[in-house]
Amino acid sequence: MASAAASIAVTEDAPGSLVVQARGRWLVATAEQIDHTLRGLDLPQGKKVTFDLAGVDRLDTAGAWLVLRTEHALIERGNNVAIRNLRPNFGPVLEQVRAHGVVEPAPHPIPPHHTFVGFLAHIGEITIGIGRRFYAILGFVGVVAVTIGELLPHPRRLRVVATLVQMEQTGVNALPIVGLLSFLIGIVMAYQGADQLRRFGAEIYTVNLLGISILRELGVLLTAIIIAGRSGSAFTAQIGTMQVNEEIDALRTLGLDPVQVLVVPRLLALVVTLPLLSVYADLMGLLGGCVMSLATLGLTLPQFLSQLQGAVGEWTFWVGIIKAPVFGATIALIGCFEGFNVSRSAESVGKLTTLSVVESIFLVIVSDAAFSIIFSLLHI
């Protein structure tokens, strides 16, 4: 079916008069070949040219375009062009294409950020964008704070069921993944620690390494990162989808405050569940480390426990857990904020969900660093 079925022949029937004979099937399927032949032709100038379409068996809009483009090019070179022997049933196609003008496509513009100045401008735009975003986040935190402030004297207006549902989704349902990952990280830590410390004959300090790093940092940080990926993204997607469906606008017109209905339950839920999940992650991490220590260090369980007791001070656990509500609030606020930023297109839901995860993990790690500085100043 795809045989080369179109051809063009140019003959000179009289001095100064040419006949261009088109034959075969002038279709989108053969357009490439016809285009190639046409571009290879040496177009005459200032002659009388007859475009003979008697041999054209089939013609579609792509073929019609090629006929008209050739006619146009011939006229531009000062030829006197006439089309003849067009089959009557092809007339409407040719006219339909001709009616909308023979337009050469505009050259593709170079995207602005591909030039040097454009590149600099792009960096500038991004920088200003980050500033604006930070400002907007602060504004959102303010709005949420005011809403919570208004709720405090009327605790009955708090949506208890919604909050509990969120707690279930962000807390209870996250137990398996948080537990498994913490357990595995405990194993990895114990294995790596034992391997290095053995060189100094200090492998017993693997237990100290485990206890301090998991309780102070890893347990809570790991949990926060998992929850940012799991629940922060869900918040953005849920609120974003509502935004696309105009559900948020519907809430407003019904006299409900979207912040009170949607943000406060999610915020409360994460502020409560993240510390709880962190305790669970601490336990599972230590369990993983314990299993690995018993297996590779030849310790007994009482030895492990007494070493752990010696390594962990009373503050070690609290230094980790104290950070959890802050991380939870950060994740919830960013997740909801980006959800409200969704414009009315499905595309922006995906874009902002990604952004929300990146932003909340970034802010969790930044605030973790800030906590470290504060704790070091306090000598904890």
Next chain:
Amino acid sequence: MPDDQDGPIIRVRGLVNRFGRQTVHDGLDLDVRRGEVIGIVGGSGTGKSVLLRTIVGLQRPATGGIEVFGRDVLHMRERERRELESRWGVLFQDGALFSSLTVAQNIEVPLKEHFHHMPLRLMDEIAATKVGLVGLPEEAGDKFPSQLSGGMRKRAGLARALALDPEILFLDEPTAGLDPIAAADFDKLIGDLQSSLGLTVFLVTHDLDTLFAICDRVAVLVDKKIRVGTLEQHLRDNHPWIHSYFHGPRGRAAQHAEA
């Protein structure tokens, strides 16, 4: 693979579509003739779009046979299917343009897919031709779908559906969501293209004006089956739904507008 030139271009036999326990089509038969404009109407939930989606292969029927160009579309090889797909174009409700591509790039997607070696310049030219053909301004080619109005998006979707110069055009509610002027323009555009390009048009619609303006025959989905006929025949039909559809206030208004 010779085509059956004389028989119906689309032949549906004994089609059954079910969603869970709900039966949408129950033994539906339909013939679409070459070169006609057939309008598919029916109440909400009677499976107008499902019928369209079944014919173009987006929905697998429970049982039944579908032939397009005389070939069984439910049992064919991938290669055959691809070849067949280049011979029909589908316009979805809101255009279904790829949002990350410009209008011209959208039109070029099927060209690139089916003609790997076509030079870029020729593709641009063909895309520009289609942009003109559907009555979009020249500069629309470089715009992204989000920068276009609903009516323009539909035109752009139509341009993409026409990219491979198909023989059949499937349209899913082409005038839904358009203002009356834009809808009338769109009807005229489809009518013009149909007559000049010799298309067969399969048109799912709610729009009575469209039916009266451009459809040769109308297929009404009632009682999980279909009744096909000219408008005159439907106007005489006593089936309660068909009667209230064509003789309701809107139906009468559309008839008067046509007369």
